[in-house]
Amino acid sequence: MSALVTGVGTGDGGGLDVRELRDVGEFEDAVRLFDAIWRPDPGNRPITVELMRALSHAGNYVAGAYQGGRLAGASVAFLAAPIGRALHSHVTGALPGRGAGLALKLHQRAWALERGLDRVTWTYDPLVRRNAHFNLAKLGAHAEEYLPSFYGAMDDAINAGDESDRLLAVWHLSEPRVLAAARGEPYVPEVPADAVTGLAVLEGLPSPVPAGAWAGARTVLVAVPEDVEALRRADPDAARAWRHAVREVLGGLLAEGALVTGFDRRAGYVVERPGPLERLGS
Structure with missing residues (x-):
């Protein structure tokens, strides 16, 4: 399957040729692209040529986006549970601005x-603001599960020194918000007037609001740092504080049955908590 995609933000207005990758040379190009993006240790790459070859041959998804004949992005996914209904996207990397x-x-x-x-489905770091906006707004996906330290220690240049907490994104492909997003209409969550802040930003640092202050609130807002990747380099202790604060507040809300309804550029994650009857299963 191949598709010429135009009008999706390519820097020079040119189209992108997106197609499945099938031969070893193409897989090698994808590995080089991923190396340039994540800069991992040679023994800790997100995926190998051999695994891409096996996944592609077995009927899974391995694709690349070309601009001007050069690889600008690649994605690898495999069939997942529930069998016959789901695809899990393991890694997608793309050069910026294309x-x-x-x-x-x-x-x-x-x-x-x-x-x-x-x-x-796929996982992403809940602290990375641009990914949260891309996944939940631009694609219309849901964030359905908080996964602490999901990948264990990671030694690439982007994640080194941090814990690998992830959110599970679920993209319901025929849902109205996804259909609208596919037409170029990002999903903008409603932020009710009575929404309360569960995690705020104070001078660049996380400032959790005591749970008692929002115990009865239906909608809770959870902030994330402006640029956690830069923060990891400049102030690892501050990045670590954000990790633990978001894990406690957002992870705690999801564990009690709350739903992330979207991501707001100013407020952060918009989280709706279940009412008393919903908690009882009524």
């Missing part, structure tokens, strides 16, 4: 729908 990330996700969605699948 629209390749969005083009790959739209191609991945079409690929999944052609095979009768109704959802795509």
Whole structure:
């Protein structure tokens, strides 16, 4: 499957040719691209040529986005539970400013729908603001589960020195908000007037609000740092404080049955808590 995608933010207005990758040379190009993005230790790459070859041959999703004949992004996903309904996207990397990330996700969605699948899942770092906006607003996905230290220690240049907490994103491919996002209409969550802040920003640091102050609130807002990747380099202790604060507040809310309804650029995660009857299962 190949698609020429235009109008998705390519820096020079050119189209992106998105297609499945099938030969070893293409997989090697993808590994080089991922190395340039994550700069991992040679023994700690997000995926290898051999694994991409095996996944592709077994009928899974391995694709690349080309601009001007050069690889600008790549994505690898495999069929997952529930069997016959889901695809799990393991890694997607794209060069900035070309629209390749969005083009790959739209191609991945079409690929999944052609095979009768109704959802795509992936994980992402809840502290990375641009990824939260891309996943929940630009794609219309849901964040459905908080996964502490999901990958264990990671030694690449982006994640080194931090714990690998992740949110599980679930993309329900035919949901109205996803259909709108695919048309270029990002999902903007409603922030009720009575929403309360559970985690705020104070001089660049996390400032948790005591749980008793929002115990009865239906909607809770959870802030994230402006640029956690820069913060990891400049002030690792501050980045670590953000990790633990978001784990405690956002992870705690999801553990009690709350739902992330979206991501607001100013307020952060918009989280709706279940009412008393919902907690009882009524």
